Amino acid sequence: MVIKTEPFILNIGPQHPSTHGVFRMRVTLDGEVVVDIEPVIGYLHRGIEKMGENRTYTQIIPLTDRLDYLASLTNNLAYVLAVEKLAGITIPERAEYLRIIMAEAMRISSHLMAVGFFLNDLGAMMTPVLYMWREREKLLDLFEMVCGQRLTYNYMRIGGVSHDIPEEFLPALKKFVAEMPGFIDEYDQLLSQNEIVLARTKGVSILPRDTAINTAASGPVLRASGVKWDLRKADPYSIYDRFDFEVPVGKVGDNYDRYWVRMQEMRQSVRILEQAIAQLPSGVVWADVPQLLHPPVGEVYGHIESPRGELGFFLISDNSIAPYRFHIRPPTLINLTALKDMVVGWKVADLIITFGSIDVVLGEIDR
Amino acid sequence: MTILEQFRLWLGGIWPDWAAYLVPGIVGIVLVLAFVVVSVIVFIWFERRLLGRFQIRLGPNRLGPEGIFQPIATALKILLKEDIVPAKADKVIHWLAPVIVFVPVLMIFAVVPLGQRAILTDLNVGIVYVVAVSSISAVGIYMAGWASNNKYALIAAFRTVAQMVSYELPVVLAILGVVLMAGSLSMTQIVESQSIPFLVLQPLGFVIFFLGTVAEMNRSPFDLLEADSEIVAGYHIEYSGMKFAMFYLGEYGHALAYSCIITTLFLAGWQGPFLPPIIWFLIKVFAVFSVIVWMRATLPRLRVDQLMSFAWKGLLPMAIINLFIIAAEMLWLPEISLWILVVINIVSAGVLVLLWSRLFSLGGGRVEV
Amino acid sequence: MRFERYGIGIAKGMALTFRHLFRPPITLQYPEEKLVVSRRIRGNELVWYLDRCTGCASCAKACPQGNIEIVTHVGNRNNYVVDKFEVDCGRCMFCGLCVEACPYDALAMGRSYERSQYRRNDVILNKEQLQQSDIRQPSGYARPLIEASLPKQSLLVYWNRKEGGQKLSWLGLSKKRGRGV
Numbered sequence: 001m002v003i004k005t006e007p008f009i010l011n012i013g014p015q016h017p018s019t020h021g022v023f024r025m026r027v028t029l030d031g032e033v034v035v036d037i038e039p040v041i042g043y044l045h046r047g048i049e050k051m052g053e054n055r056t057y058t059q060i061i062p063l064t065d066r067l068d069y070l071a072s073l074t075n076n077l078a079y080v081l082a083v084e085k086l087a088g089i090t091i092p093e094r095a096e097y098l099r100i101i102m103a104e105a106m107r108i109s110s111h112l113m114a115v116g117f118f119l120n121d122l123g124a125m126m127t128p129v130l131y132m133w134r135e136r137e138k139l140l141d142l143f144e145m146v147c148g149q150r151l152t153y154n155y156m157r158i159g160g161v162s163h164d165i166p167e168e169f170l171p172a173l174k175k176f177v178a179e180m181p182g183f184i185d186e187y188d189q190l191l192s193q194n195e196i197v198l199a200r201t202k203g204v205s206i207l208p209r210d211t212a213i214n215t216a217a218s219g220p221v222l223r224a225s226g227v228k229w230d231l232r233k234a235d236p237y238s239i240y241d242r243f244d245f246e247v248p249v250g251k252v253g254d255n256y257d258r259y260w261v262r263m264q265e266m267r268q269s270v271r272i273l274e275q276a277i278a279q280l281p282s283g284v285v286w287a288d289v290p291q292l293l294h295p296p297v298g299e300v301y302g303h304i305e306s307p308r309g310e311l312g313f314f315l316i317s318d319n320s321i322a323p324y325r326f327h328i329r330p331p332t333l334i335n336l337t338a339l340k341d342m343v344v345g346w347k348v349a350d351l352i353i354t355f356g357s358i359d360v361v362l363g364e365i366d367r
Numbered sequence: 368m369t370i371l372e373q374f375r376l377w378l379g380g381i382w383p384d385w386a387a388y389l390v391p392g393i394v395g396i397v398l399v400l401a402f403v404v405v406s407v408i409v410f411i412w413f414e415r416r417l418l419g420r421f422q423i424r425l426g427p428n429r430l431g432p433e434g435i436f437q438p439i440a441t442a443l444k445i446l447l448k449e450d451i452v453p454a455k456a457d458k459v460i461h462w463l464a465p466v467i468v469f470v471p472v473l474m475i476f477a478v479v480p481l482g483q484r485a486i487l488t489d490l491n492v493g494i495v496y497v498v499a500v501s502s503i504s505a506v507g508i509y510m511a512g513w514a515s516n517n518k519y520a521l522i523a524a525f526r527t528v529a530q531m532v533s534y535e536l537p538v539v540l541a542i543l544g545v546v547l548m549a550g551s552l553s554m555t556q557i558v559e560s561q562s563i564p565f566l567v568l569q570p571l572g573f574v575i576f577f578l579g580t581v582a583e584m585n586r587s588p589f590d591l592l593e594a595d596s597e598i599v600a601g602y603h604i605e606y607s608g609m610k611f612a613m614f615y616l617g618e619y620g621h622a623l624a625y626s627c628i629i630t631t632l633f634l635a636g637w638q639g640p641f642l643p644p645i646i647w648f649l650i651k652v653f654a655v656f657s658v659i660v661w662m663r664a665t666l667p668r669l670r671v672d673q674l675m676s677f678a679w680k681g682l683l684p685m686a687i688i689n690l691f692i693i694a695a696e697m698l699w700l701p702e703i704s705l706w707i708l709v710v711i712n713i714v715s716a717g718v719l720v721l722l723w724s725r726l727f728s729l730g731g732g733r734v735e736v
Numbered sequence: 737m738r739f740e741r742y743g744i745g746i747a748k749g750m751a752l753t754f755r756h757l758f759r760p761p762i763t764l765q766y767p768e769e770k771l772v773v774s775r776r777i778r779g780n781e782l783v784w785y786l787d788r789c790t791g792c793a794s795c796a797k798a799c800p801q802g803n804i805e806i807v808t809h810v811g812n813r814n815n816y817v818v819d820k821f822e823v824d825c826g827r828c829m830f831c832g833l834c835v836e837a838c839p840y841d842a843l844a845m846g847r848s849y850e851r852s853q854y855r856r857n858d859v860i861l862n863k864e865q866l867q868q869s870d871i872r873q874p875s876g877y878a879r880p881l882i883e884a885s886l887p888k889q890s891l892l893v894y895w896n897r898k899e900g901g902q903k904l905s906w907l908g909l910s911k912k913r914g915r916g917v
Contacts (some may be wrong), residue, residue: 010518032522032671033734059800062831123668125587127753130422134762138892141774145889148778148845148877154831162836163776163878172893179893190752193745195727196588196667204732291837345733348522349591349670421753425763665753666746720743 007035010348014043018121018352021362025351032347037340041333044366052326057083057158057293060326064313065152067328068364071110073102073143074306075364076156081237082302082313083158087295094283095160096239101173101276102143102155103304104269108180109139110307111262111269114359118259119191121356122200128191135183138176145169159289174277180270184263192263201255205342205354208253215338218331219309220261221358225253231305242279243272255350258357265307292321308332308359330364369484371395395487399476406652407619411438413653414619414660421664442612450608453516460514465606465613467507471500472620478554479627482637482644486555493554494542497628498535501583504621505531508592508602511614515605523592523601526671530582530589533678538579540686544572544693545632558636563705566633571689571716573633575682580625582678585618587663589674626655672732680726685719762892773847775876775886778830781846782823783874784866788842791816798837803828823866825851826859836878844874844882 007030014022022043028036048067052060064079065072077099084091116132140150146165147155155162191197207217212225222229230247232240248264250257295317303312309331316325335358343351371391378387412427412435419426427434452461478493480486490496505527512524545565549557566573582589592601603614630636630651637644669677692715696708764771773779791808807820835843848871853859868874876883 008518010522055800059798059833062800062829062833065831119667123587123590124666125418125663127422127664130424131756134423134892137762141889141891141893144774144777145891146776148774148776148832148875149830152829152831154833166775166883168888172891175893186752190665190749191667194666194749195743195745196669198745199673199727200667200670345735347670347672347732350732420757420761423756423759424761661750661753665750724743 005030012351018117018356020117020356020360023360023362023365025355027348027351029348032349034343034346034348034351037343037351039336039339041362041365044362046367048367049326049328053322053324056321057295057323058291060323061156061158062152062154065154066363067330067367068306068308068311068332068361069151070113070361071106071307072151072153073106073155074110074304074311076153077103077238078302078304078306078311079313080156080158081304082300082315083293083295085302086298086300086315086317087158087293089159089287089289091160091287092284093281094164095285095287097276097280098161098165098285099156099238100240100243101273101280102146102161104272104276105139105142105173107269107307108266109136111266112136114307115187115259115262118353118356118359119197121352122197124191128187131190132187135176135180142169142172142176145172157286157289158293160284160286162286164285170277170280173273177270177273177277181267184266184270188263192260198256200349200353201259201357203252204255204350205346205357206252206254207338207342211338211341212253215334215341217309217335217338219305219307219335220258220265221309221335221338223248224250224257224261226251231303231310235303237302237304243275245272255353255357258359262359294319294321303329306331308361308364309335311364328364328367330367332358332360333365336360336365369486369489371487372489373484399487400473402481403473403476403620403623406623407616408438408442410619410623410656411441413656417657417660418664421661445607445612445615446609448608448611450610451605453605456516456605457514460510461605462610464507464511464514465610465617467510468504469507469613469617469620471503472617472624474500475624476627479624480554480558480631480636481648484555485645489553489555491551491553494546494552494557494632498539498542501624502531502535504617511606512602515602517605520602520604523604527592527602529671529675530585530592530678533675534579534582534682537575537678537682537686538583540683540690541572541576541579542632544569544686544690547690547693547697554631558631558638561635561638563709564633564635567709568705568712569633569689569693570713571685571719572693574716574720575686575689576633577629579678579682580629581659581662582674584621584625584659586622586659588666588668590663591668591671591674622656622659623652626652626659629655670732681723685723688719689716772887772890773849773875774889775883777845777847777849777875778832778877779846779849779875780830780851781825781848781872782828782834782861782866783844783846783868783872784821784823784863785842785844786818786863786867788840789818789821790840790842791818792839794837794839795834795843798833800831800833801827801829804834818863821863821866822860824860826856832877841879844879845877847873847875847886 007028010027010029012025012027014024024040024043026038026040027034046066048063051063055063061076061079064075067075083089112132112135116129119128120126143153144150146169147153147163207221207225209226212222213227217225218229226249228247228249231237232245233247245268248261248268250261297317297319299314299316301312301314303310305311310329311331312329314325314327314329315323318324339355339358343354346354371394374394375387375391378390381387382390415437416426416428416434427437430436430440452458475497477487478490478496508527508531509524512520512527515521545557546552548565548568549560551557551560585592603611606614627648630648634651634655636651637648639647639650692712696711700708791806793804793806796802796804796806803824805820805822805824806818808816808818811817830845832845835845851859866872874882876886
């Protein structure tokens with residue numbers, strides 16, 4: 001005998017404790033099983049691409065801070081790399097090393113936040129968040145020491161970075177780097193082997209390797225599915241080819257692998273930081289670049305490996321002080337297209353966890 | 368012969384019979400209610416401070432010295448809020464649900480032995496009364512979820528029914544183990560027969576009962592009824608004002624009630640060397656509650672089907688086997704020294720847990736659509 | 737990483753949480769205790785020096801939002817006299833591009849972050865309100881001379897009991913009381 005059931009539509013609306021921003025999903029549920037999902041975005045659209053057409057190249061840098069506001073320095077870095085590629089500017093050595101130090105510290109901070117809130121969505125009542133934010137606070141203090149702000153840094157400039165580091169920066173960073181592997185081991189002890197976490201995340205929402213490549217996923221989502229693709233190794237930008245680090249690759253592509261890849265990436269970032277601190281040369285930090293830059297006519301696409309994936313900036317210049325077209329390729333919007341494949345057939349609880357494991361920031365999806 | 372019965376006998380000499388019957392009853396009820404209300408307020412403060420300490424922060428510490436007025440401020444705030452009933456909700460059931468959730472909690476305290484002879488009524492079927500009364504709250508939660516006319520609340524409601532019903536059975540079977548060893552259903556008898564606390568004598572029974580009551584209380588790791596990150600406050604999503612206060616107090620009242628039951632059944636109630644019995648009782652209740660808060664601070668929550676399989680495939684068979692072992696011991700080894708029973712029980716508990724963990728598999732749960 | 741199934745992972749996690757009971761909490765009782773901010777902080781205010789400003793409007797050109805409004809007239813010593821210098825601090829995102837652009841060091845960022853007002857018009861600051869005073873101190877962002885005279889920042893990396901940090905408190909009974917009832 002077949003019991004007649006009827007699927008119903010649940011609106012996991014823009015205001016929800018765990019949608020990591022204003023993201024709306026219309027989910028069709030059959031009991032507790034997700035049958036269909038329709039994401040609705042655009043609640044945080046601010047028109048950054050249009051605003052970029054009316055601002056000079058230096059004035060766009062504070063705008064790029066506000067795209068992926070949890071990893072602002074990598075946004076700045078991607079943008080200035082694209083402009084430097086277009087205008088053909090070389091930057092001093094010390095500026096290169098400072099950019100790498102800031103970018104890797106930013107990667108640690110962003111992953112701490114992502115992993116913390118992933119575990120919070122699982123239900124561990126803010127405890128992993130607070131432990132991880134203690135380390136993130138130390139990093140934010142260091143950023144405040146260098147460039148004056150804790151969230152929107154505006155630190156990179158076309159031709160280098162804006163300020164040199166004060167003399168108390170390096171001892172504090174060395175102390176942080178020495179203590180961090182111990183703290184990552186503590187986080188592993190807290191929840192990596194917990195049976196409840198394993199039962200909820202291992203084998204759940206598997207993204208197969210071919211689907212990941214076909215939907216143009218990037219970042220930890222792609223690496224967890226078994227594809228060894230990291231832009232720092234595959235298409236090295238800046239001076240990443242001088243550092244020795246590994247790229248962690250998952251096996252299956254479930255939620256646990258995405259969490260595990262992020263934890264391992266934090267360890268590799270600490271390795272890069274140690275090497276960069278040891279090799280830091282002296283010199284100026286900002287090349288001689290005119291204040292109103294007129295790049296030659298042309299178009300450029302500059303991309304980097306941000307903590308969430310491949311972040312790209314596409315610029316068309318017509319030799320004036322402002323770009324003709326300024327387009328951003330957000331990593332999480334492209335990763336989000338794989339959400340339906342990952343989630344259909346699982347339950348509402350798994351939907352929230354999977355969404356947290358993609359690590360979404362609405363600022364860069366909606367721009 | 369409890370204190371209240373002595374009081375009644377003494378009054379029966381002075382006043383007419385109906386007064387001697389009524390006054391000790393009212394006095395006892397008022398004392399028990401005062402104990403419950405004060406303890407719930409202290410529990411709210413204690414939980415928030417302890418949870419803060421686990422999370423390397425201070426808890427509430429601004430209102431009053433060390434924040435002791437914070438629960439009162441919380442209660443005032445909730446009472447002053449407007450009581451909103453959704454337009455299409457079922458008004459009678461919406462109104463009735465908090466009452467049905469809260470009142471059974473108060474009724475449990477009628478048989479909790481707070482001291483040597485300090486118990487409101489010494490029912491000779493005390494533990495059966497507790498089990499019966501505590502199952503009524505499940506109906507209340509389901510009513511709250513259904514009457515709110517809200518899909519989130521509905522999801523919470525049908526998870527409730529599954530969870531509450533499936534965890535009743537292991538709890539009752541663990542209680543039966545205790546009753547067999549104690550030889551009586553009455554709560555005072557159970558406490559007095561524990562020369563060695565049953566925590567040591569029946570470790571497996573204790574673990575099953577503890578996990579089962581944490582599930583009955585809807586606390587982490589089984590708090591999917593009010594999973595904050597998924598269904599945004601679950602069954603009490605449409606409640607505000609006094610009705611929400613009843614749910615809130617009901618949750619902490621449940622925690623208090625089950626901590627008292629665990630203390631009575633497994634930790635030898637009020638027994639202890641130097642201090643007065645009520646102090647020992649309170650120390651043990653706070654210890655049990657601290658462990659519950661500790662679990663809340665650390666563990667994530669289970670999914671619905673994992674919770675059900677944990678109850679039916681994990682706890683229930685272990686509870687049945689535990690009952691068999693205890694029954695076998697009581698039947699064939701009644702005169703043996705208790706310490707040998709301790710050793711046998713601990714060894715069998717370890718063997719059973721290791722065997723049952725073989726069943727724990729990962730990655731299931733996908734349904735073909 | 738071997739995976740044991742019978743509950744040892746849960747036990748390890750709970751042991752870690754238990755160890756955290758004995759670590760000092762890292763909470764500050766704001767507003768009684770405040771951290772020393774960075775020397776280069778881009779706080780929520782600007783400081784303007786009347787005697788150094790020549791009215792060149794480099795800051796207004798550098799601002800991405802167009803927040804700065806300058807009105808000048810030609811003076812009698814071949815200079816500009818600044819009549820009106822208004823900054824809309826409500827739209828300002830405190831990016832610091834104006835401070836970097838000023839060739840005469842006439843504009844500096846402030847150190848305070850508690851600059852909320854009740855009305856939207858109250859955050860549009862004119863010449864007199866933007867000058868330096870005891871509640872409006874300049875920070876060292878792009879101003880190395882000011883930076884050298886400011887106190888060092890308090891850092892969480894160095895914050896423990898021995899170096900003057902928060903005292904250990906059992907069960908959160910802190911030695912420093914909050915604003916009691």
